[in-house]
Amino acid sequence: MDLLWLPFSLATILFYGLGQVFVKETRTQISSANYLLLFGGNIGVIWAVYWLLFHGDTSFEAWPWVQAVIAAALSGAAYITFYEALKHGKVSIVGTVAGAYAPWTILLALLFLGEEMTYGEGAGVALVVAGMLLFTYSPGNGNGRKTEILGIAFAVCSLFFWGTSATVAKGAIDVIGDTNFIGVYAAVCPAMWAAYWLVTTKGRLEMPKADLRVLELSMLFLAAGGITMYLAFANGNVSIVSPITNLYPVLTIAAAKVRLKENLTLKQYAALAMLLLAIPLFSL
Numbered sequence: 010m011d012l013l014w015l016p017f018s019l020a021t022i023l024f025y026g027l028g029q030v031f032v033k034e035t036r037t038q039i040s041s042a043n044y045l046l047l048f049g050g051n052i053g054v055i056w057a058v059y060w061l062l063f064h065g066d067t068s069f070e071a072w073p074w075v076q077a078v079i080a081a082a083l084s085g086a087a088y089i090t091f092y093e094a095l096k097h098g099k100v101s102i103v104g105t106v107a108g109a110y111a112p113w114t115i116l117l118a119l120l121f122l123g124e125e126m127t128y129g130e131g132a133g134v135a136l137v138v139a140g141m142l143l144f145t146y147s148p149g150n151g152n153g154r155k156t157e158i159l160g161i162a163f164a165v166c167s168l169f170f171w172g173t174s175a176t177v178a179k180g181a182i183d184v185i186g187d188t189n190f191i192g193v194y195a196a197v198c199p200a201m202w203a204a205y206w207l208v209t210t211k212g213r214l215e216m217p218k219a220d221l222r223v224l225e226l227s228m229l230f231l232a233a234g235g236i237t238m239y240l241a242f243a244n245g246n247v248s249i250v251s252p253i254t255n256l257y258p259v260l261t262i263a264a265a266k267v268r269l270k271e272n273l274t275l276k277q278y279a280a281l282a283m284l285l286l287a288i289p290l291f292s293l
């Protein structure tokens with residue numbers, strides 16, 4: 010199997026992992042709606058420039074373009090429901106539930122895209138999914154249960170939105186290319202997030218209290234990670250790329266240990282060992 014998807018996947022882990030470290034620093038200093046508005050503005054400009062520089066000939070068949078719009082809209086909705094989940098639930102639980110979309114993506118890809126896995130790849134994916142759940146899960150204390158249930162409900166929506174988006178995006182990218190898909194995303198998601206901001210804030214733009222350099226750095230890393238992720242989709246099976254790129258919280262937590270002085274637990278070290286064992290299985 011061609012492993013061109015692997016360097017793009019590793020770059021995605023790097024960009025998303027570091028981006029989330031800076032998001033952790035600023036998350037409590039700016040509202041979700043205002044963050045998505047600013048993020049949409051950044052990603053819209055960066056991805057539009059990327060599309061202008063690298064787009065080429067493409068198919069004019071209508072359905073793949075419709076797929077691209079649907080995939081982008083699902084991803085945009087996933088971000089909105091994720092931030093709504095954070096308002097009501099614990100970050101550790103919400104992040105674990107929403108980030109567990111890889112099995113759903115795998116199932117959809119095997120059923121609807123006709124993708125196949127070797128036994129080694131299947132074992133690697135299973136280790137990655139199990140390791141990620143172990144790595145990120147932290148039980149709650151039961152307080153504010155009704156509010157937490159609402160948070161989990163939003164997180165489950167994010168899971169299905171992100172998982173479905175990845176599969177639909179792969180179908181579109183295989184026909185129109187990753188660059189054109191990125192161009193569609195650059196138009197759809199910022200518009201959705203601007204509408205979300207308008208509805209939830211009544212059009213009140215807050216100046217972030219966070220360090221603007223850190224805030225901008227988080228958005229640049231996340232924008233770059235999105236580009237490399239869709240490049241990975243273009244060069245590999247989404248059933249394999251999705252769980253691999255979903256490893257970015259490992260880097261986030263490791264980097265947070267250094268930058269934010271956060272400590273790893275014994276459980277997280279065990280999960281990290283599982284994830285390292287999974288890597289060579291993808292070459293079998």
